[in-house]
Amino acid sequence: MNVKVRPQLLSLKAYTPGKSSEEVQREYKLEKIVKLASNENPYGTSPFVKEAISKIDNFAIYPDGASTALRKEVAEYTGVKEDQLIFSSGLDELIQIISKALLDENFNTVMASGTFPQYRHNAVVQNAEIREVPLKNGCHDLPEMAKQIDDNTQVVWICNPNNPTGTYVDNKELEQFLQSIPSHVLVVMDEAYYEYVTVEDYPETIPLLDQYDNLMVLRTFSKAFGLASFRIGYGIGAASFIQQLEVVRLPFNTSVLAQKAALAALKDLDFVKQSVSLNAIELQKYYEFCKQHQIDFYTSQGNFIFISIPGKESAEVFQYLLERGYTVRPFPNGVRITVGTKEENEELFELIEKIVLIAH
Numbered sequence: 001m002n003v004k005v006r007p008q009l010l011s012l013k014a015y016t017p018g019k020s021s022e023e024v025q026r027e028y029k030l031e032k033i034v035k036l037a038s039n040e041n042p043y044g045t046s047p048f049v050k051e052a053i054s055k056i057d058n059f060a061i062y063p064d065g066a067s068t069a070l071r072k073e074v075a076e077y078t079g080v081k082e083d084q085l086i087f088s089s090g091l092d093e094l095i096q097i098i099s100k101a102l103l104d105e106n107f108n109t110v111m112a113s114g115t116f117p118q119y120r121h122n123a124v125v126q127n128a129e130i131r132e133v134p135l136k137n138g139c140h141d142l143p144e145m146a147k148q149i150d151d152n153t154q155v156v157w158i159c160n161p162n163n164p165t166g167t168y169v170d171n172k173e174l175e176q177f178l179q180s181i182p183s184h185v186l187v188v189m190d191e192a193y194y195e196y197v198t199v200e201d202y203p204e205t206i207p208l209l210d211q212y213d214n215l216m217v218l219r220t221f222s223k224a225f226g227l228a229s230f231r232i233g234y235g236i237g238a239a240s241f242i243q244q245l246e247v248v249r250l251p252f253n254t255s256v257l258a259q260k261a262a263l264a265a266l267k268d269l270d271f272v273k274q275s276v277s278l279n280a281i282e283l284q285k286y287y288e289f290c291k292q293h294q295i296d297f298y299t300s301q302g303n304f305i306f307i308s309i310p311g312k313e314s315a316e317v318f319q320y321l322l323e324r325g326y327t328v329r330p331f332p333n334g335v336r337i338t339v340g341t342k343e344e345n346e347e348l349f350e351l352i353e354k355i356v357l358i359a360h
């Protein structure tokens with residue numbers, strides 16, 4: 001084979017979702033698998049969605065490339081103008097669109113190390129210089145990130161709340177940061193878990209768009225709305241900038257199914273509210289459980305929690321839970337667990353208790 005991909009791709013791995021639930025189930029002869037590895041909504045999806053997509057009766061026609069109906073509803077839901085929105089096949093695709101539009105070998109991009117991996121991945125594909133700033137106590141270190149910015153910086157990524165730690169940047173920190181950086185730098189706020197946030201000083205970024213036209217906000221239907229399988233998310237920014245990003249977007253990047261599903265999900269905000277309030281209740285139980293067992297954790301604003309069991313390697317914790325039917329996400333210094341239903345969490349606590357006993 002003499003065909004050569006661009007050299008920067010050689011350092012990357014294709015996304016590996018790990019073993020499928022079916023494989024794990026067969027290998028360890030398990031009755032059931034509880035997937036707590038990807039922060040999906042444990043309560044599923046609004047019943048409105050199933051009804052809406054069952055009504056689609058023509059599969060031969062391309063989707064509406066402009067997402068007209070959904071655009072109208074999302075504009076209303078978020079309180080922005082329709083031309084401030086761009087839709088994508090999940091935020092994964094929007095991160096790619098932004099990276100394609102802004103990054104190449106002449107530029108750099110600033111992000112935290114210990115955050116959502118797609119920012120880095122796409123920057124490598126674009127052959128841009130990556131400037132990573134370590135998290136400080138699990139949080140974005142905005143003053144240090146600001147110091148990394150120079151004339152060649154195109155985009156700064158802020159994952160808020162941060163995946164995998166669940167920590168957040170508060171409104172004061174963010175405003176200070178925005179005031180301190182030059183206006184040629186795009187600041188991307190990845191708010192994939194926006195609906196789950198409960199703290200009062202979390203920054204409401206949409207009103208800030210009037211003041212900072214170099215700000216962009218990313219939201220998704222994959223998490224609290226429970227639509228991860230459909231692949232649909234959106235970005236909010238200055239209309240003139242959104243128009244430029246549109247050039248990079250595939251003409252039919254969101255499917256008829258995804259658009260209809262998102263529209264239906266927006267009509268059932270009670271479902272989201274219910275999911276969010278149950279999540280807050282279950283998170284509290286995690287905090288109490290962790291304190292009781294001297295397990296380190298970060299307080300989370302998402303539907304997941306990052307924990308670290310003293311004296312235990314995260315790979316061991318991951319494997320122990322996997323063999324008993326619970327999939328979580330391992331990191332070098334801990335594991336990220338999606339907050340499940342009451343029953344799922346209770347079962348998981350029992351298993352973790354056993355790991356703690358082995359550890360001591």
Ligand SMILES: *Cc1c(COP(=O)(O)O)cnc(C)c1O
Nearest residue numbers: 090091092116163192220222233
């Ligand atoms: C899940 C997640 C995404 C990707 O979501 P999709 O819309 O499903 O592509 C983006 N950012 C963060 C921080 C996430 O956790």
